[in-house]
Amino acid sequence: MPEVDDLTHTTAGRSVHDTVSYIKPHRALPRGDHPWCPPAPLANAELAVMELLWDHGAMTARQVQERLYGASDRSQHGTVQRLLQRLEEKDFVRRDKTPPASTFAPCLSRAEYAGAQLETLADRLTGGSIAPLLSNLIDRKRLSRTELRRLRDLLDGKNP
Secondary structure (H helix, E strand, C coil): CCCEEEEEEEECCEEEEEEEEEECCCCCCCCCCCCCCCCCCCCHHHHHHHHHHHHHCCEEHHHHHHHHHCCCCHHHHHHHHHHHHHHHHCCCEEEECCCCCCEEEECCCHHHHHHHHHHHHHHHHHCCCCHHHHHHHHHCCCCCHHHHHHHHHHHCCCCC
């Protein structure tokens, strides 16, 4: 369960709410140890790092830097280190400190992250129903025939 702090919120000397519950950003908890909480959305730079890790597996900070910024741009080393540190603090990546260099690997798959973000979007926009999202994608022909077949199999209870 996320941690909750009580904050008093006032505007122009008037209390808008006596107490506002502030929920600290939650972390994606490992499935085996705790009930899983959906991860918070990633910033664009964090998502770029996660895309690399999902596509290439565990990488060192230097490898991430080279893929994102090119081998010659040394000035981005601190930026990459901070991004990886933030992702580790949010439990999106785990660090293996085995010498000679630490490597970083994703803690959840791209599909798990995407699914959680779609659920959050459905909750916010359509009261939790995924049907309007799917209908929109189908109506706008954003799904290929293969994807439509897979959806049909899922709806028919087949395991694709």
